Amino acid sequence: xxxxxxxxxxxxxxxxxxxxxxxxxxxxxxxxxxxxxxxxxxxxxxxxxxxxxxxxxxxxxxxxxxxxxxxxxxxxxxxxxxxxxxxxxxxxxxxxxxxxxxxxxxxxxxxxxxxxxxxxxxxxxxxxxxxxxxxxxxxxxxxxxxxxxxxxxxxxxxxxxxxxxxxxxxxxxxxxxxxxxxxxxxxxxxxxxxxxx
Numbered sequence: 001x002x003x004x005x006x007x008x009x010x011x012x013x014x015x016x017x018x019x020x021x022x023x024x025x026x027x028x029x030x031x032x033x034x035x036x037x038x039x040x041x042x043x044x045x046x047x048x049x050x051x052x053x054x055x056x057x058x059x060x061x062x063x064x065x066x067x068x069x070x071x072x073x074x075x076x077x078x079x080x081x082x083x084x085x086x087x088x089x090x091x092x093x094x095x096x097x098x099x100x101x102x103x104x105x106x107x108x109x110x111x112x113x114x115x116x117x118x119x120x121x122x123x124x125x126x127x128x129x130x131x132x133x134x135x136x137x138x139x140x141x142x143x144x145x146x147x148x149x150x151x152x153x154x155x156x157x158x159x160x161x162x163x164x165x166x167x168x169x170x171x172x173x174x175x176x177x178x179x180x181x182x183x184x185x186x187x188x189x190x191x192x193x194x195x196x197x
């Protein structure tokens with residue numbers, strides 16, 4: 001049994017629970033993104049956390065469109081700011097859901113709505129082993145689907161989601177018309193949705 005000291009777990013060597021093992025996997029994925037810009041690790045994190053972040057945002061009052069946009073921003077932040085994650089201070093899930101909560105508050109401020117006083121947040125109950133295996137398979141499937149995109153679409157998806165560039169920034173960088181960029185990204189996302197069905 002691990003002990004808790006001042007809010008931190010003692011030593012990673014005594015991992016005993018599925019939750020601990022899963023967190024260590026996510027921590028390793030974030031480290032791979034930080035150190036190597038590892039797209040497969042990002043695909044695993046995206047496949048697991050993006051739908052949960054979106055569901056959390058919808059539960060907190062966001063409409064589906066805003067929740068989708070915020071979830072994508074959260075995952076882009078994860079890609080860009082992986083170096084800021086400190087596993088001694090929070091689990092991977094807590095860090096990601098904290099980013100989601102902050103994005104939600106930012107979105108409310110932009111809409112000039114009152115800030116929620118008590119926005120409850122937290123992690124979904126841990127899935128059973130069959131669910132964990134299914135999520136890993138979905139993550140692998142997403143990685144393969146991204147790799148299988150036509151090169152022109154894949155490059156734009158990478159710029160939009162891995163490099164966190166806006167459509168305008170991509171247009172400046174590539175010289176492509178904004179409409180072409182939007183339609184290629186839309187087609188790529190449609191392909192990815194179909195591949196994940």
